[in-house]
Amino acid sequence: xxxxxxxxxxxxxxxxxxxxxxxxxxxxxxxxxxxxxxxxxxxxxxxxxxxxxxxxxxxxxxxxxxxxxxxxxxxxxxxxxxxxxxxxxxxxxxxxxxxxxxxxxxxxxxxxxxxxxxxxxxxxxxxxxxxxxxxxxxxxxxxxxxxxxxxxxxxxxxxxxxxxxxxxxxxxxxxxxxxxxxxxxxxxxxxxxxxxxxxxxxxxxxxxxxxxxxxxxxxxxxxxxxxxxxxxxxxxxxxxxxxxxxxxxxxxxxxxxxxxxxxxxxxxxxxxxxxxxxxxxxxxxxxxxxxxxxxxxxxxxxxxxxxxxxxx
Amino acid sequence: xxxxxxxxxxxxxxxxxxxxxxxxxxxxxxxxxxxxxxxxxxxxxxxxxxxxxxxxxxxxxxxxxxxxxxxxxxxxxxxxxxxxxxxxxxxxxxxxxxxxxxxxxxxxxxxxxxxxxxxxxxxxxxxxxxxxxxxxxxxxxxxxxxxxxxxxxxxxxxxxxxxxxxxxxxxxxxxxxxxxx
Numbered sequence: 001x002x003x004x005x006x007x008x009x010x011x012x013x014x015x016x017x018x019x020x021x022x023x024x025x026x027x028x029x030x031x032x033x034x035x036x037x038x039x040x041x042x043x044x045x046x047x048x049x050x051x052x053x054x055x056x057x058x059x060x061x062x063x064x065x066x067x068x069x070x071x072x073x074x075x076x077x078x079x080x081x082x083x084x085x086x087x088x089x090x091x092x093x094x095x096x097x098x099x100x101x102x103x104x105x106x107x108x109x110x111x112x113x114x115x116x117x118x119x120x121x122x123x124x125x126x127x128x129x130x131x132x133x134x135x136x137x138x139x140x141x142x143x144x145x146x147x148x149x150x151x152x153x154x155x156x157x158x159x160x161x162x163x164x165x166x167x168x169x170x171x172x173x174x175x176x177x178x179x180x181x182x183x184x185x186x187x188x189x190x191x192x193x194x195x196x197x198x199x200x201x202x203x204x205x206x207x208x209x210x211x212x213x214x215x216x217x218x219x220x221x222x223x224x225x226x227x228x229x230x231x232x233x234x235x236x237x238x239x240x241x242x243x244x245x246x247x248x249x250x251x252x253x254x255x256x257x258x259x260x261x262x263x264x265x266x267x268x269x270x271x272x273x274x275x276x277x278x279x280x281x282x283x284x285x286x287x288x289x290x291x292x293x294x295x296x297x298x299x300x301x302x303x304x305x306x307x308x309x310x311x312x
Numbered sequence: 313x314x315x316x317x318x319x320x321x322x323x324x325x326x327x328x329x330x331x332x333x334x335x336x337x338x339x340x341x342x343x344x345x346x347x348x349x350x351x352x353x354x355x356x357x358x359x360x361x362x363x364x365x366x367x368x369x370x371x372x373x374x375x376x377x378x379x380x381x382x383x384x385x386x387x388x389x390x391x392x393x394x395x396x397x398x399x400x401x402x403x404x405x406x407x408x409x410x411x412x413x414x415x416x417x418x419x420x421x422x423x424x425x426x427x428x429x430x431x432x433x434x435x436x437x438x439x440x441x442x443x444x445x446x447x448x449x450x451x452x453x454x455x456x457x458x459x460x461x462x463x464x465x466x467x468x469x470x471x472x473x474x475x476x477x478x479x480x481x482x483x484x485x486x487x488x489x490x491x492x493x
Contacts, residue, residue: 006396033397042433045382311388
């Protein structure tokens, strides 16, 4: 094994769409090294000690924001946090003005979550700093997809050839799109499953299978990634009631036991217990939900480290 | 390009054995000592030393593998790309242990500085020593000197010292390579 010098093909992480297969492998391999660092008594390395990162969140977040902040701190970067709800955005400041003001304080990287799709791409065209997309509307959530792939790789050894079913609210999900692209680039087969109203019309053009029967989807897959129903994004009723959704698309122990194989259960969080997944399944041995959260820090460290290496 | 062989065959083997003898002299039964090979190429020397010590004393000395990529001081400097990390495998605590850092070539000393930083994440050793197969003397950029030296080489910056290992390169040797312009 020799040390080779390689780097990402992109300066920002705006979406999985911009990454090639080598980028994904590089990020996942580096994440494995950072995971080892996170198991040491002192979980900190000095790599980014000269970098300042702003976490700019225009939308609520628990896991992603904490995970990014921890990843930054474990890399010794300086961090500042910004939440739109308690800022001058409510006084009418534009996105570019807000970010430029943050950059005027000598910030090198921006980690941004925004309710509108394409906000990260837009920003990358107008400002100088490197941008990491932490979720933009219903578009992409690249670090979530990378950590999902990392967790699958950890469980099965390889992502290639695995069958992954993404189940639930595909229409409003940025996790779904990023996951589809990320899994396909690594050679996995992807199926989406949900009620007709929550499956986008043109999803087949991405080359995924579409299934409306939960049992058939589960029978097909090795890994089921259960998504949350995003009620906050649903302006009209896409299904009659949560109770009915839960009866048709909720994953419960009885259904899981009735399959003639064992499957691995994932969930990007936050879980609506009793809606898309019951507690006994979420907390069972089949579930790697908390592994996903643990791996999130290592994957985000890898992304920030590799992007920092692109700064000239 | 001019190549001169500094060490090979029986002489290479004798050098490794001498390093082991010196270690035994200082650490007796190795009850409190651990070996740490520095990635990537210090690991071959560390494994060889561990094997040799096993044959000479019958003791299995604990061996760890350390990668220092994330501790480098030249990350993001002009012209250098981020280095891909290798794996680290240290399954024991080093608190109050005598740590013997092992690398193949000591040149500027910067790798060893990073390694000393990295070791802090695994505890506070009672003592840290440095063993190298090749010491490129008079080329240090920071004040670090080895405790155990295979051979010393006088070289200039444009020359390269290459250590080959039977396990991966087919034969054991140390070569000094001079690029002719």
